[in-house]
Each structure stands twice: as C-alpha cells, then as structure tokens.
Amino acid sequence: MKHLLSIGDLDRAGIDEMLDLSEHFLEVTQRDIPKVPALRGKVVVSLFYEDSTRTRISFETAAKRLSCDVMSFSVGSSSVQKGESLRDTVQTIEAMGIDALVLRHSAAGAPHRVSTWVDASVVNAGDGCHEHPTQALLDALTLRRHLGRDLTGTRIAIVGDILHSRVARSGTLAFAALGADVTLVAPPTLLPSALDGWPVTVNHDLDSVLSEVDVVYLLRIQHERRNAALFPSLREYTARYGLTVERAAQLRKDALVMHPGPMNRGVEIAAEVAEAPASLITEQVTNGVAVRMAVLYSLLGAGVSLG
Amino acid sequence: MTAASRAGQPNDSEAAADDRTAGGRFVFRAGVLDAADLRRAHTRIAHEIVERNHGADDVVLVGLYTRGLAIARRIAAAIAEFEGVDVPVGALDVAFYRDDIGLRSVQPLGPTEIPVDVTGKVVVLVDDVLFTGRTVRAALDALTELGRPRAVQLAILVDRGHRELPIRPDFVGKNLPTRVGEDVRVQLEEIDGVTDSVELWGEDSQSREEGP
Numbered sequence: 001m002k003h004l005l006s007i008g009d010l011d012r013a014g015i016d017e018m019l020d021l022s023e024h025f026l027e028v029t030q031r032d033i034p035k036v037p038a039l040r041g042k043v044v045v046s047l048f049y050e051d052s053t054r055t056r057i058s059f060e061t062a063a064k065r066l067s068c069d070v071m072s073f074s075v076g077s078s079s080v081q082k083g084e085s086l087r088d089t090v091q092t093i094e095a096m097g098i099d100a101l102v103l104r105h106s107a108a109g110a111p112h113r114v115s116t117w118v119d120a121s122v123v124n125a126g127d128g129c130h131e132h133p134t135q136a137l138l139d140a141l142t143l144r145r146h147l148g149r150d151l152t153g154t155r156i157a158i159v160g161d162i163l164h165s166r167v168a169r170s171g172t173l174a175f176a177a178l179g180a181d182v183t184l185v186a187p188p189t190l191l192p193s194a195l196d197g198w199p200v201t202v203n204h205d206l207d208s209v210l211s212e213v214d215v216v217y218l219l220r221i222q223h224e225r226r227n228a229a230l231f232p233s234l235r236e237y238t239a240r241y242g243l244t245v246e247r248a249a250q251l252r253k254d255a256l257v258m259h260p261g262p263m264n265r266g267v268e269i270a271a272e273v274a275e276a277p278a279s280l281i282t283e284q285v286t287n288g289v290a291v292r293m294a295v296l297y298s299l300l301g302a303g304v305s306l307g
Numbered sequence: 308m309t310a311a312s313r314a315g316q317p318n319d320s321e322a323a324a325d326d327r328t329a330g331g332r333f334v335f336r337a338g339v340l341d342a343a344d345l346r347r348a349h350t351r352i353a354h355e356i357v358e359r360n361h362g363a364d365d366v367v368l369v370g371l372y373t374r375g376l377a378i379a380r381r382i383a384a385a386i387a388e389f390e391g392v393d394v395p396v397g398a399l400d401v402a403f404y405r406d407d408i409g410l411r412s413v414q415p416l417g418p419t420e421i422p423v424d425v426t427g428k429v430v431v432l433v434d435d436v437l438f439t440g441r442t443v444r445a446a447l448d449a450l451t452e453l454g455r456p457r458a459v460q461l462a463i464l465v466d467r468g469h470r471e472l473p474i475r476p477d478f479v480g481k482n483l484p485t486r487v488g489e490d491v492r493v494q495l496e497e498i499d500g501v502t503d504s505v506e507l508w509g510e511d512s513q514s515r516e517e518g519p
Contacts, residue, residue, distance in 0.1 A: 024400070024402075027419060031452070032452075033453075035452075036404065037403070038402075038403040297403075300409075301408045
C-alpha cells in the first residue's frame with residue numbers, strides 16, 4: 001500500500017492487520033522511552049489547510065516516535081497566503097525530499113489528487129466532508145480493545161451532523177467492515193440526501209435507540225460548516241440529540257460513549273457524560289498516536305501486506 | 308522475500324534477514340537434536356549461566372520472540388529446579404530495531420514485556436538460532452532503551468555460523484556448521500505442538516552429500 005486515502009483502501013483483513021500492528025505500537029508508547037528507530041531518516045511533512053489540534057499533533061508525535069524527521073507546514077504563515085496553488089505547494093515541499101505527506105484539506109478528494117502529483121506516500125488526515133481514515137482506525141482500535149476483535153452484533157449509534165462528517169463516513173465503513181450494526185441518528189436536515197449503499201440503518205429519534213445500543217458515538221456540531229440553518233438552535237439540538245445526563249442514564253450499564261473531539265460541552269455531550277467512566281474519549285486520543293504509527297510504518301517501512 | 312514465502316516453513320530465527328533468493332523446494336537433510344538432546348542442552352546452558360554468574364540472583368533471562376522466549380522459560384524452569392531461584396523471564400520483540408526495515412516486511416511478533424528493571428542486572432539474551440547476528444544486534448539496541456544492565460550475555464540453542472557482525476554467544480547448545488542456503492528448523496512443543504527437534508533442511512537442487 002502506497003497511500004492511505006480512504007478507509008476503503010483496506011479490506012477487513014487489512015483493517016485487522018493495521019489494528020494488530022497498532023497494538024504493538026501502543027505497547028511502545030507505554031515504555032519509559034516511547035520511541036523506536038524503525039523509520040530513521042524518513043521525512044514526514046504535515047500539511048494542514050484546516051485547523052487541527054489533536055490530529056496534527058497526533059501524527060507528528062507518531063512520526064517522531066518512529067524516529068522520522070518531521071516538517072510542519074502551516075498554511076497561515078506560508079506562500080499559500082501569496083496565492084500558491086495546492087499543486088505548486090506540494091511539489092515544492094516534495095522537492096525538499098520527503099517520504100510522506102500528511103494532508104488535511106477542506107476539499108473532498110484533495111489527498112487523492114495530491115497522490116497523483118507526488119512520489120511520496122500521502123495520508124489523508126481529513127478531506128472536507130469526505131473521509132478521515134485514521135480517525136476510523138483509532139476508533140476501531142478503541143472499540144476492539146473493549147469489545148474484542150470481532151464486532152459482529154455490536155450496535156453502534158453515530159449521532160449528530162452526519163451530513164458534514166468525514167468521521168461518520170470513515171467510521172461507518174470501518175465499523176461495518178468489522179461486523180458492527182451501525183445506526184445513524186440525526187435530524188433529516190443533517191443526513192445526506194441519499195444513503196444508498198451505506199451499510200446502515202437510520203433513525204431520527206435518539207431516545208428510541210439509547211437503551212438498545214452498545215456504543216454511542218457523538219459527532220461534533222460543526223459551527224464552521226453550518227452556513228445553512230439546518231436546525232433551529234443549539235438549544236433545540238441539545239434538547240433532541242444531545243447526550244445529556246438524563247439521556248445517559250437510559251443507556252445500558254456497559255454502554256460506551258465516544259466522541260472524536262473537539263467537544264462542544266453542553267451541546268452534543270454533557271460535560272458530566274464526557275468525564276464518566278463509560279467515556280472513551282481520552283483513550284481515543286491515546287490510541288490515535290499508536291494507529292498513526294502503524295499507518296506510517298506500513299506506508300514507509302514496507303510493512304503489512306494490505307489487500 | 309520473506310521466510311514464509313519460501314517452500315516449507317523455515318523457522319530459522321534469522322533466515323528472514325538473509326537475502327537468498329527463493330530457489331527449489333526445501334528438503335530434510337539431517338536431524339541435529341532430538342527431544343532428549345534439547346533437554347540436555349538447555350539444562351547444561353542453565354548450569355553454565357549459574358556457574359558463570361556465581362549464582363542466579365542478579366540474572367534476568369530475556370527471550371527473543373518466538374522460540375527464544377520458550378527456551379528462556381525452559382532455562383528458568385531448570386534453574387528453579389536445581390538452584391531454587393526463580394529467575395525473571397522477559398520477552399523482547401526486536402522488529403522495530405532491525406536494520407532491514409524497508410527491505411522486507413518486518414512485523415512485530417509479540418509485546419515486549421520485561422517484568423523487572425534490568426538496570427544493574429545481568430541480562431542473558433536467549434534465542435534459538437544464531438546466524439548473521441543481526442537479530443542480536445537489534446536486541447542489544449532494544450535492550451539499551453529499557454535500562455542499563457551490568458552485563459549482557461548471549462545464550463543460543465544452535466550456532467550455525469555465517470556471522471555478519473562481531474557478535475559471539477556466551478552459551479551454546481550446539482555448534483552446527485551449515486551452508487548459507489540451508490535452514491535450521493527448530494520445533495518446540497509449546498510453540499509448534501510437536502515433539503521437540505532441531506533439523507537441517509536445504510534446497511532440493513543441492514547435493515545431499517554436502518550436508519553437515
């Protein structure tokens with residue numbers, strides 16, 4: 001595998017292999033010296049056209065723990081401000097000698113396009129409303145560590161702004177590939193107009209699914225993407241789709257709560273719920289570094305043979 | 308090329324580091340050690356480790372995945388039996404320290420787990436077959452990041468020669484002259500589910516008379 005652009009680049013066996021490798025790196029990250037020399041001399045560039053805290057730092061931490069050299073490219077202080085095109089920017093960066101390009105862009109498909117322009121491996125760190133494959137892998141790893149390798153029969157509700165969510169898109173594909181039953185829960189205005197081919201069921205009523213699911217995966221209400229009035233107000237959204245303390249009480253005792261961050265506390269998730277023992281939110285972040293180490297190692301170290 | 312891509316399933320611990328091209332079918336050449344030989348070999352190595360270190364109090368056995376770990380456990384059991392000391396046994400995975408990452412698919416074999424702090428201890432690295440020495444080189448690097456042992460020693464079940472690095476074992480079960488293209492196959496009951504054995508295998512195309 002040369003690039004990781006979509007979770008669809010991996011089949012079931014490929015996801016399993018990547019998660020197995022991630023478990024090894026999770027062990028590495030728990031050592032006193034959480035670093036191995038595996039990718040010495042490789043150069044990884046993070047190129048983020050959109051704001052990010054955890055994804056960018058997570059990738060850069062992962063690269064450093066593999067002994068890569070890391071270059072960090074901030075669009076805000078770069079020649080992009082002078083009007084340089086994406087193609088010129090990535091070709092300029094590549095001319096400096098790089099092995100992998102971690103790209104976040106607001107345009108769906110940008111990483112795919114870039115992968116046709118450069119020889120370096122391209123990792124999609126989120127492209128518009130399209131995909132976020134490493135988020136899906138880290139979520140799958142987190143679930144697997146709690147529920148076992150095979151998610152057959154596990155019921156997962158993904159709640160919130162499905163329409164704009166690359167997390168939901170990649171997550172649905174990964175969870176379904178591992179055997180889980182995915183239910184998308186959102187008002188009709190926050191769902192894609194067509195869900196043909198998605199391996200999901202749809203429900204507009206969060207309260208009706210709460211008592212049945214093993215996992216509630218909450219999505220962030222994306223203020224920055226909310227130009228159109230898709231719901232009346234944040235209060236109205238929270239009243240119907242927020243995981244409030246009262247709603248959390250309806251969950252099964254062993255149900256798990258996830259959120260990709262950053263959280264809007266008090267909107268899609270109550271602060272008390274985010275900090276409850278059932279919440280896997282910080283664990284997701286920890287697992288993210290291990291998953292990204294596995295992805296970089298697989299792409300740059302001639303690693304797992306992925307189908 | 309990976310070890311698994313060759314005919315048969317050679318488990319020579321360092322065969323994968325070798326850049327031989329896959330040739331003909333691998334065939335059995337000779338039995339090297341049987342179950343009783345293996346038992347005597349690890350019992351003797353256990354005695355030698357205790358003798359060299361004037362006891363076993365500071366000794367930590369660190370087995371390399373996969374069969375080195377099994378042998379380390381056997382040596383620990385032997386020491387417990389005749390010396391009455393429970394020597395800690397750790398497991399070391401060296402994949403991320405290898406020098407052939409990028410040349411082939413290098414995958415970890417298990418989690419690194421050392422139950423004690425190795426600083427100040429005598430660490431005995433244990434592996435089944437010593438060949439090029441590259442695995443041991445990687446193990447020394449991996450070990451360095453886990454602490455600063457007082458000394459590091461190397462126990463090997465079969466030394467088959469052909470070193471590519473200045474590494475030599477302290478404790479050897481059996482010195483076995485081999486050709487580069489041959490495979491030393493170690494089978495251990497707890498890993499392979501069959502009776503313990505060490506066998507020499509080689510490519511079909513080579514003359515059988517040139518065995519060990």
